[in-house]
Amino acid sequence: MAPNEFALIRQLFHSARWRELNSTHPSCLLGPGDDCALVTPPPNEHIALSIDTALPGVHFPQGATGAQIAVRACSTALSDLAACGANPLGFLVAVQIPQLDEDFLHALSDGLYEVASHYSIPLLGGNMARGLLAVTVQVVGSTSAALRRDQAQEGDRIFVSGTLATAAAGLVKVRDDLHTEHPFAAAYWRPTPRIQLGMCLRGIASSAIDISDGLVQDVGHIAQASGLGAQLDRSALPVHPDVVAEYGSEQALLWAANAGDDYELCFTVPVDKIPLLHRNAPTFPPCVEIGHMVSGTGVYYMGEDSDIPASGYDHFASN
């Protein structure tokens, strides 16, 4: 990397606002600029780590701004920490970019800073290389008792936070107009990692996952990892009313069940801990019960044809 690139990286990511953000985080011992960043985790906690790459045309539409890409990539990465019940300690970013587009990189830095400052987490390090656009975010958090996918028990109730289907509706809006400010588009570009909820679920939920692949598929991940099946109450899915109003209830329900990108938490709770959930969980986002874990395999809808797995449930006309 040429000297002016080192200077630009310093300007973008070691600037006063980033240094101040790093200095205010109790765990950040050393930020970017050395061979490694150094973090001091809280005593007796586990470290949670996740890495994700976001690519144009795959994880976000071609032509997205640096800020859009950064906010979404950073938010979805933090959502993985939320799904583990972890408290974020910081993040690292590896950027590939075809040429040194300063405007794009400033927007990227702004987007990362927006999310980082909102959650008060330091940017611990990064890497920049020439190549086709790609943004890889690696998050690190800590937790005393991690939420996992593989600990659900038969009979546990399945809950989901917030409302569903807005991100899918948002993607439709974004495909019509990349820079639309429609509220659905915000749900797509700026998913809210459910950090507080995830931390609150420690000791309450028996398993958890964030909804990135679609509710049914993600419930399927919990079921498979736990060696169980799941039954969902289709009528209980918390479809966003504005999506129903605009696209009809069948399309909205299909999105709620099968579209990804909502980044709400889906989790299982043993029946005897449900009162604790209602007592301790934040009032926002609301968490609603949508089904329960059963013996067997696969994810099905209650009271409907048990030969049809929920993932293949396509008697809606639309898609």
Place this chain on the structure above:
Amino acid sequence: MAPNEFALIRQLFHSARWRELNSTHPSCLLGPGDDCALVTPPPNEHIALSIDTALPGVHFPQGATGAQIAVRACSTALSDLAACGANPLGFLVAVQIPQLDEDFLHALSDGLYEVASHYSIPLLGGNMARGLLAVTVQVVGSTSAALRRDQAQEGDRIFVSGTLATAAAGLVKVRDDLHTEHPFAAAYWRPTPRIQLGMCLRGIASSAIDISDGLVQDVGHIAQASGLGAQLDRSALPVHPDVVAEYGSEQALLWAANAGDDYELCFTVPVDKIPLLHRNAPTFPPCVEIGHMVSGTGVYYMGEDSDIPASGYDHFASN
């Protein structure tokens, strides 16, 4: 990602050998397959984190095998932990690949496993996406007392481990024949992260860095971060004798000073701790004194024209 891709990822990275490797590491609480990996760091240690992307045509030659790319990317990432005096706890890998080339991915998995098993570190997680080839490795380690770049003091002696210039000579061999088994090529493809030496330097070295950009430039990073200058004894640089024999002493010395990719450790030691270094450092690789830190800025050669910074020292004919 299509279901067969999930299956391939499981086959490649969650197979028995990886599960066994993960299960033997005391710090690995949960490997890949959940939202986050979980690591339990040793009590009262800091966490060291680094992320690096390797791209064809930039960080390794086009046409390199999956195994070559994996071994090099993983070894150089571990070298960042060595430079901090950290003990590796594990690593995560984000792979971009144009299509699902099973042979390439098996070779990549084999290469990662070779390094991971050699250092007994678990693969904690990963990500695979369609895109132009890129391999991003993120390493995590722990250390009670980190080596940094910014703590060198005036008068500290500068040391370097091992021998220099073999990686540059290796790159020449590789450019002639991508699959040569010449020993110089091994130095390029399989740099040895100096983990044991780095850990041994805790409490002895005042600063450290690994040589990725070239000795003079990396000494310059220490000097700049510490607010000092450096003087090097050009005749003391530990040039590999086989490189001298094949390419002549001037070319070898030029490579030793300015070529990257050797991944030896360069570090500073206060004079009163040099006996401790000689007592505690491993006998292999040997560490030799090559200069000292001075007030001022820049890196110069002792006894030569002080107007010429070492980085611009080009009176050798070759390049």
